[in-house]
Amino acid sequence: xxxxxxxxxxxxxxxxxxxxxxxxxxxxxxxxxxxxxxxxxxxxxxxxxxxxxxxxxxxxxxxxxxxxxxxxxxxxxxxxxxxxxxxxxxxxxxxxxxxxxxxxxxxxxxxxxxxxxxxxxxxxxxxxxxxxxxxxxxxxxxxxxxxxxxxxxxxxxxxxxxxxxxxxxxxxxx
Numbered sequence: 001x002x003x004x005x006x007x008x009x010x011x012x013x014x015x016x017x018x019x020x021x022x023x024x025x026x027x028x029x030x031x032x033x034x035x036x037x038x039x040x041x042x043x044x045x046x047x048x049x050x051x052x053x054x055x056x057x058x059x060x061x062x063x064x065x066x067x068x069x070x071x072x073x074x075x076x077x078x079x080x081x082x083x084x085x086x087x088x089x090x091x092x093x094x095x096x097x098x099x100x101x102x103x104x105x106x107x108x109x110x111x112x113x114x115x116x117x118x119x120x121x122x123x124x125x126x127x128x129x130x131x132x133x134x135x136x137x138x139x140x141x142x143x144x145x146x147x148x149x150x151x152x153x154x155x156x157x158x159x160x161x162x163x164x165x166x167x168x169x170x171x172x173x174x
């Protein structure tokens with residue numbers, strides 16, 4: 001018989017799962033309190049919720065949220081990072097923590113309704129930020145346009161030079 005506390009926790013997890021753009025599951029075995037505190041602080045700055053959950057409750061919440069396929073990852077110690085707005089930022093923070101020697105292992109994730117593997121998580125974490133991508137697009141568009149503008153102004157300069165030379169030749173001949 002479920003207790004009121006467990007029902008409330010499942011309801012809370014269901015709401016978080018349904019309202020998140022991305023969910024990342026991690027195994028935190030071997031992580032000390034100072035490291036967890038540091039990680040939570042970094043994630044909190046990016047508006048990401050990080051919580052340790054009971055697997056049985058997380059499975060039930062995933063089912064209630066309509067998320068299929070995550071059940072097999074709710075084994076062993078499990079922590080969940082819930083991304084609100086930007087699905088890439090928490091991945092970057094978690095990967096940076098791992099690269100710095102943090103003893104955390106990414107099990108899986110859910111990004112925009114798609115289950116991702118640990119390898120896909122790593123690829124997602126290495127993507128440039130949205131601002132960097134926009135800057136790259138602007139540079140890609142701006143480069144050819146500035147080259148075209150330079151070529152056109154060079155043609156106009158040459159045309160003016162030719163017209164001036166013709167005019168000078170005609171005035172000398174007259």
